Amino acid sequence: MNKPELLLTPTSVDDIIPLSEAGADSFVIGEERFGLRLAGEFSKEDVKKAIQLAHSKNKKVYVAMTGLFHNDKVDEVEQYLKFVHEAGADAVLFGDPAIIMARKTLGIDIPLHWDPHTLATNWYTCNYWGKKGAKRAVLSKELSMDEIIEIKENAEVEVEVQIHGMTCMFQSRRPLVHNYFEYQGKKLKVEEEKGKLYLFDPDRDNYYPVFEDSNGTHIMSPNDMCIIDELQELVEAGIDCFKIDGILKSPEYLIEVTKLYRKAIDLCVTDVDEYEDIADELLERIEEIQPESRPLDTGFFFKETVY
Amino acid sequence: MVEVFDRISEIRDGKRVIVKKPELLAPAGNLEKLKIAIHYGADAVYLGGEEYSLRANADNFTIDEIREGVEFAKKHGAKVYGTTNIIAHNENIDGLEEYLKALEDAGVTGIIVADPLIIETCKRVAPKLERHLSTQQSLSNWKAAQYWKEEGLERVVLARETSAEEIREIKEKVDIEVEIFVHGAMCIAYSGRCVLSNHMTARDSNRGGCCHSCRWNYDMFQNTDDKNFIPLSTENTPFTMSSKDMNLIKHVPEIIELGVDSLKIEGRMKSIHYIATVVSVYRKVIDAYCADPENFVFKDEWLTELAKCANRDTAEGFFKEFPGVNEQLFKNHSHKTSHEFAGMVLDYDEESKMVTLQQRNYFKPGDEVEFFGPEIENFTMVVDKIFDEKGNEIDAARHPLQIVKFRVDQPVYRYNMMRKEN
Numbered sequence A: 001m002n003k004p005e006l007l008l009t010p011t012s013v014d015d016i017i018p019l020s021e022a023g024a025d026s027f028v029i030g031e032e033r034f035g036l037r038l039a040g041e042f043s044k045e046d047v048k049k050a051i052q053l054a055h056s057k058n059k060k061v062y063v064a065m066t067g068l069f070h071n072d073k074v075d076e077v078e079q080y081l082k083f084v085h086e087a088g089a090d091a092v093l094f095g096d097p098a099i100i101m102a103r104k105t106l107g108i109d110i111p112l113h114w115d116p117h118t119l120a121t122n123w124y125t126c127n128y129w130g131k132k133g134a135k136r137a138v139l140s141k142e143l144s145m146d147e148i149i150e151i152k153e154n155a156e157v158e159v160e161v162q163i164h165g166m167t168c169m170f171q172s173r174r175p176l177v178h179n180y181f182e183y184q185g186k187k188l189k190v191e192e193e194k195g196k197l198y199l200f201d202p203d204r205d206n207y208y209p210v211f212e213d214s215n216g217t218h219i220m221s222p223n224d225m226c227i228i229d230e231l232q233e234l235v236e237a238g239i240d241c242f243k244i245d246g247i248l249k250s251p252e253y254l255i256e257v258t259k260l261y262r263k264a265i266d267l268c269v270t271d272v273d274e275y276e277d278i279a280d281e282l283l284e285r286i287e288e289i290q291p292e293s294r295p296l297d298t299g300f301f302f303k304e305t306v307y
Numbered sequence B: 001m002v003e004v005f006d007r008i009s010e011i012r013d014g015k016r017v018i019v020k021k022p023e024l025l026a027p028a029g030n031l032e033k034l035k036i037a038i039h040y041g042a043d044a045v046y047l048g049g050e051e052y053s054l055r056a057n058a059d060n061f062t063i064d065e066i067r068e069g070v071e072f073a074k075k076h077g078a079k080v081y082g083t084t085n086i087i088a089h090n091e092n093i094d095g096l097e098e099y100l101k102a103l104e105d106a107g108v109t110g111i112i113v114a115d116p117l118i119i120e121t122c123k124r125v126a127p128k129l130e131r132h133l134s135t136q137q138s139l140s141n142w143k144a145a146q147y148w149k150e151e152g153l154e155r156v157v158l159a160r161e162t163s164a165e166e167i168r169e170i171k172e173k174v175d176i177e178v179e180i181f182v183h184g185a186m187c188i189a190y191s192g193r194c195v196l197s198n199h200m201t202a203r204d205s206n207r208g209g210c211c212h213s214c215r216w217n218y219d220m221f222q223n224t225d226d227k228n229f230i231p232l233s234t235e236n237t238p239f240t241m242s243s244k245d246m247n248l249i250k251h252v253p254e255i256i257e258l259g260v261d262s263l264k265i266e267g268r269m270k271s272i273h274y275i276a277t278v279v280s281v282y283r284k285v286i287d288a289y290c291a292d293p294e295n296f297v298f299k300d301e302w303l304t305e306l307a308k309c310a311n312r313d314t315a316e317g318f319f320k321e322f323p324g325v326n327e328q329l330f331k332n333h334s335h336k337t338s339h340e341f342a343g344m345v346l347d348y349d350e351e352s353k354m355v356t357l358q359q360r361n362y363f364k365p366g367d368e369v370e371f372f373g374p375e376i377e378n379f380t381m382v383v384d385k386i387f388d389e390k391g392n393e394i395d396a397a398r399h400p401l402q403i404v405k406f407r408v409d410q411p412v413y414r415y416n417m418m419r420k421e422n
Helices: A013-022 A044-056 A071-087 A098-106 A123-131 A145-154 A176-184 A232-237 A251-270 A272-289 B031-039 B063-075 B096-106 B116-125 B142-150 B164-173 B196-201 B249-258 B272-291 B300-307
Strands: A005-008 A026-029 A060-065 A091-094 A112-114 A134-138 A158-165 A168-172 A197-201 A206-213 A216-220 A224-226 A241-244 B009-012 B015-018 B023-027 B044-048 B079-084 B110-113 B130-133 B155-157 B177-184 B219-222 B245-247 B262-265 B339-349 B354-359 B368-373 B376-382 B386-388 B403-407 B417-421
Touching: A005 A251, A013 A044, A013 A251, A026 A044, A044 A060, A044 A071, A060 A071, A071 A091, A071 A098, A071 B142, A071 B164, A091 A098, A091 A134, A098 A112, A098 B142, A112 A123, A123 A134, A123 A145, A123 B116, A145 A158, A145 A232, A158 A251, A168 B196, A176 A206, A176 A216, A232 A251, A232 A272, A241 A251, A251 A272, B015 B272, B023 B031, B023 B177, B023 B272, B031 B044, B031 B063, B031 B272, B044 B063, B063 B079, B063 B096, B079 B096, B096 B116, B110 B116, B116 B130, B142 B164, B164 B177, B164 B249, B177 B249, B177 B272, B249 B272, B249 B300, B262 B272, B272 B300, B272 B339, B272 B368, B272 B417, B339 B368
Parallel strands: A005 A026, A005 A241, A026 A060, A060 A091, A091 A112, A112 A134, A134 A158, A158 A241, B023 B044, B023 B262, B044 B079, B079 B110, B110 B130, B130 B155, B155 B177, B177 B262
Antiparallel strands: A158 A224, A168 A216, A197 A206, A197 B219, A206 A216, B009 B015, B177 B245, B339 B354, B339 B417, B354 B403, B368 B376, B368 B417, B386 B403
16 A cells, blocks of 8 residues: 655744654745745745755655636746746646646646645546646545545546645635724725634635735634545555645644654654554644634534535 | 737728727617617627626526527627626536537627636537636736637626726737626725635635625734734724726726727626617717727716616726725615606607507606616606506506506607616
8 A cells, every 4th residue: 555645834944854754755835926825934045944854755746836827927827937946846746737838938847736626536637637737636625524424536647635724715815804993994904814813704614824025915723624434545555745734833833743643644654553643642632732712623524515 | 029919990081080980889688688789889798697697697598599699689780798707616627518518609799708618618519609808817917818819719807906007008919809897886906816715605705605705894903912903994894895896987098099809898787778878888989989999088977877776986997096085885785766767668659649658667657757868868858647558537657567658758769768767
């Protein structure tokens, strides 16, 4: 059985070594200018450093270029892609086909991971982007376990699935929090409030994190998904990469969670009985370090969605 | 290199005329709306079948109804596009080929499509259909437009976040048809990038299950210690993500000069009164500008007319300025329309000056009503005696779809509409 890769989104360069030692196999980094909702802001210097550190530990680094680009960024996207390639990144994440065009223009063969957030929902389309150069598809978070497994069975590309953390529910280009404070006649330094603001939905008793950056307004899931005790089926299906999203989490938390998932994944591959024995305990250990404001759930893995 | 791919205007007999008149594209939520949209001046309509379309709650067309709609459209020189713009899941793959073949066979001109599964399948099994990239792909740069051009798509519908300048650049750099939304309700999120409904109601927004959670009210809290939630909103000032509706009527001349190929009106769920009103106003402005761009003057009555069917305040999206607080709606996400649809003309007798009208809302003698339609200039009048079908005088037209008759001094025509102020 193939051992799936464990991917983390670190909050800074300083996380690379401790997360590597905790069991991460790969990292997604980048800067807000090109990537969406990253756990940390990595300057070009940081990207180089992170790649060097990760490679010294035999780990991989992918750079996020998942933005929805307007004309004004077309040239910059090409320059940044060239930089990422020269810096030695192991892949680039993309959603906008402008990246495919830029890669062609530059004549470089840096691997691409297709990560369009909400749009990777069937195996045919994953394979379509595979034919356009994507080596991997990062699946949408709103899929059920069965859908994910069916995609993997039919995929000609690697399949990545988020198994832990927050997900995005909504992105507007508009500065909705700014606008709201203007409407109230109040002032708030919105950029200093990342991770502190919540929308409350009284009907569901949910608190949704909301933040604003240069890409607009982002509204996040009310719970952190956590399926540390439900990994076996995904491992058996041969999912290539499991992602832990570190957005709005502390390094200490991420290191602990990484260690626990590392153990869970390894046991799924080497000793399923032992995994089954300790799965509940692993979940309890995550619950112990889980922030009070972030309840755990199982995302859409076992939830039926209709339309 | 800047190259403009198609000429928009030319000088004829010393006068500049528009030679590239854009398409006016209207929603068709059902057969009646399709016919009204075309009758009131739409060059093309878009409709959804029972599957693969993004309006799970709309009436939606059977294949036979689509065929009938296409026949009607062809007779009037209009086109029909099918919306197949869901973001498909595995389970939607079965049946797709048959559905696309049926659309092709029914005679639609093309599909509006977001998912490469459907784009590619269409090319393979229904190659006669044009493929237009849906706004669900949030296309907002020329390089991505170039990509879809190379993939063989005839047209791209731009993200609602693109500005006039960005549209200009896309048109200059890429030889592909461009469609933009000009009027109607709009997502405040990037289309396709919102899964609020999935989380809040377990309905898949990208397959037509959107429950419009963006128009709900929320309280905002600040939490800095992981424990205490401190309110930042009051009961009277809830947070919301609600957008004003789009209204680009004033910018139609500029949109034409940009070389935009199709002006799209949103609203497959809207009433025939709404469709007729909006389509006829855009028709008038497009025609007036194209006929004589140099002497064109914008008439305020066009804005007044549009306001008669609006149930939300309107704004201009991202077309000119980056939208701020004034382009959003707080507290009241919609209001009653200023006018309501009172009846549709079925027949008019020139001699007796009696109209035969199908009632759509209560009205009675003494009410002031307004007639409008493509053949007439709007006029208002006071309703005199009303008679039922058998000629008996009645005190009011109180029953939905009731056939009534009364005197109208000026000629009116079948499908003209009568509205009254609320």
